[in-house]
Amino acid sequence: AQSVTQLDSHVSVSEGTPVLLRCNYSSSYSPSLFWYVQHPNKGLQLLLKYTSAATLVKGINGFEAEFKKSETSFHLTKPSAHMSDAAEYFCVVNPFSGGYNKLIFGAGTRLAVHP
């Protein structure tokens, strides 16, 4: 069965310090992986996606993620947090099971950024 596990429900960092949001997945196929961000009372915005090209994926707003097949991980990082990064982050897998685009969402990680 396909699944996504976000290892931390809450992460708190100080402004200017690095961000690490952890994600592990399981998939029977070669999946596509995504990170989406949801700011309070807003919709979901695509941060970045991995689709079997380069394993280090760069996204918007300085975020990047590294696909590690051996560890089945797709952790999201940013060198220096900004106050505007405070939001809910979702790791998402598309297992392409059955040939359809059925995204499977992790439970989310709430990122708090302190001055």
Add this chain to the structure above:
Amino acid sequence: DTAVSQTPKYLVTQMGNDKSIKCEQNLGHDTMYWYKQDSKKFLKIMFSYNNKELIINETVPNRFSPKSPDKAHLNLHINSLELGDSAVYFCASSQDTLETQYFGPGTRLLVL
């Protein structure tokens, strides 16, 4: 330019009522989706349409009926609303059945 839009943004209604949520995308995509986000922020797919044809229909009460009048629109009608239907409903679209999905701003439904 709004890529994926939903109306209404907020919907407060009584139990037992029937309501509809509308979604429109101007991206030229041929596949659209409805997701439900519960109070714990968990997101789950409900339906997907490709070229107006239903292709994904998850285990959803039959009180929920999607309808796609054309490729750019996917509406969600809910009959006999229940308290447990309170959630945020997100519409999304993609270029085809395997491409990246782009989400709308969500419709916050509260059933009293």
